[in-house]
Amino acid sequence: MMNRTIKRIAWGVMLLALVLYPWLFGIYYTNVFVTFAIFALYAVSYNLLLGFTGLFSFGHAMFFGAGAYATALALTHIEGCPLLVALLFGFFGSVVLALLLSPIVARLAHSAFAMLHLAFGMLMYTLALKLRGITGGEDGIGGFPIPPFHIPGVVSVDMTDPLNFYYFAIAVLGGSLWLAWYLTKTPFGQIIVSVRDNDKRVDYMGFKVPQTKAVIYALSCGFAGIAGSVYAMFQDLISAAALGIGHSFAPIVMTMVGGVASFAGPIWGAAIFAMIEELTSRYTERVLLVEGLVLIIVVMFFPGGFMYLVGLIKGKWLGFIRGKGFGVITGQWFTKRSGKKATEDDS
Amino acid sequence: MDATTAMYVAQGIHGLAYGMILFLVASGLTLIFGMMGILNIAHTAFFMLSAYFCYQVVVWTGSFWLALLVAPIATALVGVLVERFLLRKIHALGLLYELTLTVGVMFVIMEAVKVFWGTENLPLLVPPLLQGLVDIGGMEYPLYRLFIIGLSFLILGFLAFILYKTRLGMIVRAAVADPDMVNALGINVPFLFMFVFGVGTWLAGVAGVAIAPILTVFPGLADQMGMDAFIVVIVGGFGSLGGAFMVAVISGLLSSYGVQFVSQLAPVLMFMFMAVVLAIKPTGFFGERE
Amino acid sequence: MNILETKGLYHDFNRLEVLFDVNLQVKKGERHAIIGPNGAGKTTLFNVITGTYKPSRGTVFFKGKEVTGAKPHHMVRLGMGRSFQITSTFSRLTAFQNIRMGVLSRRGIRFNFFHKVDTMGDVTQETDEILKRINLHGERDMPANTLSYGKHRSLEISMALATDPDVVMLDEPTAGMSKDETRYAIELIRRLTEGKTAVIIEHDMDVVFSLADRITVLHLGEILASGPPDKIRENKAVKDAYLGEMEG
Numbered sequence: 001m002m003n004r005t006i007k008r009i010a011w012g013v014m015l016l017a018l019v020l021y022p023w024l025f026g027i028y029y030t031n032v033f034v035t036f037a038i039f040a041l042y043a044v045s046y047n048l049l050l051g052f053t054g055l056f057s058f059g060h061a062m063f064f065g066a067g068a069y070a071t072a073l074a075l076t077h078i079e080g081c082p083l084l085v086a087l088l089f090g091f092f093g094s095v096v097l098a099l100l101l102s103p104i105v106a107r108l109a110h111s112a113f114a115m116l117h118l119a120f121g122m123l124m125y126t127l128a129l130k131l132r133g134i135t136g137g138e139d140g141i142g143g144f145p146i147p148p149f150h151i152p153g154v155v156s157v158d159m160t161d162p163l164n165f166y167y168f169a170i171a172v173l174g175g176s177l178w179l180a181w182y183l184t185k186t187p188f189g190q191i192i193v194s195v196r197d198n199d200k201r202v203d204y205m206g207f208k209v210p211q212t213k214a215v216i217y218a219l220s221c222g223f224a225g226i227a228g229s230v231y232a233m234f235q236d237l238i239s240a241a242a243l244g245i246g247h248s249f250a251p252i253v254m255t256m257v258g259g260v261a262s263f264a265g266p267i268w269g270a271a272i273f274a275m276i277e278e279l280t281s282r283y284t285e286r287v288l289l290v291e292g293l294v295l296i297i298v299v300m301f302f303p304g305g306f307m308y309l310v311g312l313i314k315g316k317w318l319g320f321i322r323g324k325g326f327g328v329i330t331g332q333w334f335t336k337r338s339g340k341k342a343t344e345d346d347s
Numbered sequence: 348m349d350a351t352t353a354m355y356v357a358q359g360i361h362g363l364a365y366g367m368i369l370f371l372v373a374s375g376l377t378l379i380f381g382m383m384g385i386l387n388i389a390h391t392a393f394f395m396l397s398a399y400f401c402y403q404v405v406v407w408t409g410s411f412w413l414a415l416l417v418a419p420i421a422t423a424l425v426g427v428l429v430e431r432f433l434l435r436k437i438h439a440l441g442l443l444y445e446l447t448l449t450v451g452v453m454f455v456i457m458e459a460v461k462v463f464w465g466t467e468n469l470p471l472l473v474p475p476l477l478q479g480l481v482d483i484g485g486m487e488y489p490l491y492r493l494f495i496i497g498l499s500f501l502i503l504g505f506l507a508f509i510l511y512k513t514r515l516g517m518i519v520r521a522a523v524a525d526p527d528m529v530n531a532l533g534i535n536v537p538f539l540f541m542f543v544f545g546v547g548t549w550l551a552g553v554a555g556v557a558i559a560p561i562l563t564v565f566p567g568l569a570d571q572m573g574m575d576a577f578i579v580v581i582v583g584g585f586g587s588l589g590g591a592f593m594v595a596v597i598s599g600l601l602s603s604y605g606v607q608f609v610s611q612l613a614p615v616l617m618f619m620f621m622a623v624v625l626a627i628k629p630t631g632f633f634g635e636r637e
Numbered sequence: 638m639n640i641l642e643t644k645g646l647y648h649d650f651n652r653l654e655v656l657f658d659v660n661l662q663v664k665k666g667e668r669h670a671i672i673g674p675n676g677a678g679k680t681t682l683f684n685v686i687t688g689t690y691k692p693s694r695g696t697v698f699f700k701g702k703e704v705t706g707a708k709p710h711h712m713v714r715l716g717m718g719r720s721f722q723i724t725s726t727f728s729r730l731t732a733f734q735n736i737r738m739g740v741l742s743r744r745g746i747r748f749n750f751f752h753k754v755d756t757m758g759d760v761t762q763e764t765d766e767i768l769k770r771i772n773l774h775g776e777r778d779m780p781a782n783t784l785s786y787g788k789h790r791s792l793e794i795s796m797a798l799a800t801d802p803d804v805v806m807l808d809e810p811t812a813g814m815s816k817d818e819t820r821y822a823i824e825l826i827r828r829l830t831e832g833k834t835a836v837i838i839e840h841d842m843d844v845v846f847s848l849a850d851r852i853t854v855l856h857l858g859e860i861l862a863s864g865p866p867d868k869i870r871e872n873k874a875v876k877d878a879y880l881g882e883m884e885g
Contacts (some may be wrong), residue, residue, distance in 0.1 A: 119581075122574060194734075204719050240762070256444070
């Protein structure tokens with residue numbers, strides 16, 4: 001019970017810190033934090049697929065971008081579009097895209113899954129570049145109105161004020177993170193973790209695997225869409241770069257650096273990268289160089305990522321192996337060529 | 348030969364030249380992936396690195412031919428070091444980690460060239476011997492492009508010969524098909540891995556030198572070539588040289604003719620083609636590896 | 638009553654014919670062993686019955702209804718369970734989590750996003766009870782891949798039973814086990830399949846003759862003989878096919 005109280009206090013402190021953050025650190029760092037939070041949700045959404053379901057996507061950026069564009073277009077073309085509606089556009093934009101793709105991808109072998117996402121991702125990127133009429137091409141869409149947070153008759157909060165936007169953003173992103181976390185604790189969460197481990201066996205326990213994958217896929221993409229949506233509103237600009245390969249790499253490397261076997265890992269990964277960018281860009285333009293080195297060092301020496309380090313410090317080295325009960329991704333579909341899937345037909 | 352046909356042929360030669368360069372890069376990549384299962388994201392960075400090495404050798408010695416010899420080997424050396432000291436250690440962790448590592452290597456190489464050579468386009472001249480035009484059937488074609496095609500075929504032939512007519516080649520092909528079995532036969536597989544990685548990188552290096560005079564040397568070289576090479580490997584099939592060749596040539600011709608006549612659609616066509624192929628046959632045209 | 642029946646079952650893989658005119662009949666409540674030399678098609682037969690493959694020809698009946706070509710998850714929901722020759726558990730999850738999957742399935746808890754699964758008391762209780770029955774309660778929180786081979790196989794078998802099926806299909810449950818582990822497994826299987834129907838592929842004749850009420854012999858994809866153990870023991874064709882493999 002002591003543990004519980006300590007945890008509650010810790011969360012309380014953290015919440016307080018979040019609320020006070022802008023007052024403590026100023027507008028510039030507030031904006032940095034918002035960017036971090038966006039990518040934290042984006043990376044976590046990605047890890048729902050990778051770390052929890054074992055599906056490796058090479059093109060998650062297209063869902064991030066879909067959410068961003070959906071919101072931007074809604075705000076640009078719909079007169080007086082309310083804030084939350086724009087957000088919903090972002091969420092559903094991604095979900096619709098995911099649902100369109102899921103019949104194709106839900107039954108694919110893992111490597112085909114990854115590559116097909118790469119292909120579709122690049123396709124979306126190219127479409128975004130070429131369809132200048134809709135997407136504004138390389139320059140993108142920008143300067144759309146950011147509506148206030150408006151409850152009729154009660155309150156209207158101006159969202160162009162970075163301070164207000166900060167609270168809105170962390171409410172949305174934090175709420176989404178909590179939802180994603182809660183999802184992993186539900187029976188459905190158990191099923192997707194089992195799918196990662198042995199999807200054939202899941203079938204043999206009486207669960208419909210393709211439908212399960214489709215649901216988690218849609219949810220993961222939906223969360224990515226929310227992240228993209230907030231991103232678009234935050235920048236008041238969205239261009240094709242959001243769909244580019246760089247944005248597809250970002251959640252992967254953030255997840256790897258943070259620790260792929262845990263829920264919080266990608267959040268830490270996003271934080272680490274945000275800090276690297278901030279610190280490095282003061283001294284040099286070669287931020288990618290530092291990031292590349294960090295990647296190499298992490299993979300070579302701390303493959304479990306930051307959460308592994310945390311586990312070490314906590315003295316629970318089993319944390320790496322068990323990954324807080326969900327197991328470590330040593331790459332289910334990347335088993336060495338001598339490893340066969342356990343249900344191989346024999347006699 | 349009338350002007351229109353000549354234009355088509357000229358387009359064809361451009362396309363073929365680009366396709367052959369693409370094939371050189373892709374062949375290295377597909378060999379590396381076919382054998383070691385590493386999707387080496389940094390491969391195109393090596394391609395670019397070699398172009399920079401080539402530039403440097405020319406700056407120091409003035410000789411393109413020397414650069415053609417030295418730069419790919421130097422690049423291969425870097426590749427071998429990466430394999431030996433980085434990739435090998437984490438091989439057991441699985442593809443995801445290999446992938447992340449090679450992304451890191453790519454970032455490092457891409458930024459390192461900016462540190463050493465700056466960010467501008469560095470011009471490189473076609474060597475005097477290969478400058479100028481050649482007369483074929485009444486029309487004139489750039490000699491250098493023809494040289495590239497010829498060189499690529501030469502290398503391809505050499506590669507094919509080694510792979511299919513020598514014992515070494517047989518071992519490599521066996522290792523591509525079943526690395527564990529080859530290991531069990533007592534062959535030093537780690538050394539073989541290193542060798543193939545080196546050769547694959549060398550191929551990318553040759554392509555880098557070849558393309559340098561055409562595109563000039565600049566940090567964006569890796570991006571430009573990058574996606575195309577990966578698409579070729581994926582669609583042609585991981586580990587399949589024949590598939591890579593076919594797709595690379597088609598791709599080169601497509602983008603060459605496409606650029607002229609259907610400019611906006613060319614990249615879209617490529618991606619849709621890839622997506623369709625994968626949806627129908629998830630291992631690519633000729634690939635066997637899952 | 639035949640709870641499981643195949644009629645005129647054929648199956649081939651790209652022209653390679655593996656099953657010929659297989660007419661299997663399993664009576665409700667019996668323990669039915671399927672034996673035969675390697676390559677006889679036993680696992681393929683299982684795969685066809687449990688839904689991994691759709692047979693090239695013929696029909697499968699389960700509880701009197703035709704289920705030919707039904708997918709595995711459907712067969713499980715109809716009341717069938719299956720274990721695999723090569724252990725196929727959720728190796729990185731704990732023994733508890735493995736069994737719990739079966740309990741969740743049986744209770745129809747699938748697309749449930751609303752409760753924290755760890756707080757579902759009755760699920761936890763049922764899972765713990767199953768674990769106790771198979772003597773794995775001590776290893777409850779250990780990842781499956783850290784279990785000893787014998788215990789891991791026990792878990793494998795139990796997963797087939799975790800959904801409380803009426804018919805359980807066990808594919809070489811004692812594969813790779815030592816003599817002691819085998820003896821233990823026989824008792825476990827006997828205990829866990831009380832009141833259920835069991836179809837067991839086995840190579841170990843001790844297991845077969847300890848457990849089976851009836852035996853079907855498969856050879857080169859065809860049923861050679863089918864009947865009570867004594868009849869099978871005397872059957873000349875079976876002896877010829879097996880040549881000394883059968884020591885009662």
